[in-house]
Amino acid sequence: MENKPLTTAKSYSESRQDILDGHTTCVETVRHFLNKIAENAHLNAFLEVFEETALEQAKAIDHKIANGQASKLAGMVIGIKDNICYKGHKVSASSKILEGFESLYSATVIERLIAEDAIIIGRLNCDEFAMGSSNENSAFGNVLNPHDVTRVTGGSSGGSAAAVAAGLCHVTLGSDTGGSIRQPASFCGIVGMKPTYGRVSRWGLLAYASSFDQIGPLSHSVQDTALVLEVMAGADDYDSTALTTKVLPYSQRLNHSGKVKVAYLKDCLENESLNPEIKEHVNTTIKNLKNEGHTVEAVDFPFLDYLVPAYYVLTTAEASSNLSRYAGILYGHQSKNATDLESTYKKSRTEGFGKEVKRRIMLGTFVLSAGYYDAYYSKAQKVRRILQDKVNDIFKNYDFIIIPTTPDVAFKMGENANDPIKMYLEDLFTVLANLVGTPAISLPTGKSQHGLPFGVQLIGKRNQEDKLLAFSNYLVEKVRQSV
Helix, strand or coil: CCCCCCCCCCCHHHHHHHHHCCCCCHHHHHHHHHHHHHHCHHHCCEEEECHHHHHHHHHHHHHHHHCCCCCCCCCCEEEEECCECCCCCECCCCCHHHCCCECCCCCHHHHHHHHCCCEEEEEECCCHHHCCCCCCCCCCCCCEECCEEEEECCCCCHHHHHHHHCCCCCEEEEEECCCCCHHHHHHHCCEEEECCCCCECCCCECCCCCCCCEEEEEECCHHHHHHHHHHHECCCCCCCCCCCCCCCCHHHCCCCCCCCEEEEEHHHHCCCCCCHHHHHHHHHHHHHHHHCCCEEEEECCCCHHHHHHHHHHHHHHHHHHHHHHCCCCCCCCCCCCCCCHHHHHHHHHHHHCCHHHHHHHHHHHHHHCCCCHHHHHHHHHHHHHHHHHHHHHHHHHCCEEEEECCCCCCCECCCCCCCHHHHHHHHCCCHHHHHHCCCEEEEEEEECCCCCEEEEEEECCCCCHHHHHHHHHHHHHHHHHHC
């Protein structure tokens, strides 16, 4: 299929005033996006469109706007990754194991967004149970990159990234366990943010690895990202890991001032897997920041080779535990070939789970087994602590860390499909933030000579999303001015 040039879609921040001033309506906005979704069905970004409920929401919000009662997100149209629960709607984590399952409740993030008059337009394709870096692991087919349909979108939130990049909604939600928001954001040329671990409630998110998973926004702008995050963030009685730290009005604090100290990890920029164009772009960004009077210095980070192994030992162990609940007994797929309890478990899971999910469950079960627990799982936990200590030491002297989001631009469909190790190394620069629990954001500041987008990644201090977002907004504006 021929690639169509992408038109620059308006962010919500740009179109909000048109809605409030009556130049357009929420119903018209939803209809516009429904048409765009239909026109771009070949991308396979949406698994299901909630046309009826979205239009009902839009009509109700138009009435509120007419009466001067519009809330913070009035008219914002949002797509949600297919691992976030929305009451009365299907959720499957893009897996056959949850065939026909309908959410009995809404995730905390969905309740908070709807309470501020956001409109949920549909659920988005992803790698099965958020396990993947290309969106080639979905039980419902690959998501195509809107910039080049022969290439992947990245994963696991590939549908979420493609939907924003193609202008199919204002904002989407993804989940980030090891880069699953930031990597596809980089491949699709949009903003993608993973908040501090615990900043956003995980209640209603189908778990992959509970000490890593975080819900976050993908959008056209830092402004939209800040607005959505301030609505979603905060303590939640249903999630004991949700932070009780006060949520700041991030969208009102986007004007950065003053000079900052930024560290860049020398080992990342000297890594042999890094695309030379991305390396040059990051070095140019560093040079420009120095010219603006900021301090940007190289920091040694001798642990790069330990990031991916530690991440996969820990996340597969947690996945092995979390996915044991999908057994064909209470809900979801149950094998028609089962004859007793044992065969129900075996056959339902064999038929319901895809290849990559099975691989990770087996890896996780192995590293947790009695003979290998100390050799793998216990050692990976110690590595995680060393990484946390190292990052804390860096942040004693610096405000932010800057590194590439991905080693390369979006790769061709099928290129890494038969090499799990190569695919896992796609997460090389993103897993650090998940291992240590810090906030991180991918900013769409670069393009290759072939026109493929890629991002620069900023990592901030725990619970300092306000400063990270403000500096991100500043950096994006500086790049825009220099083009």
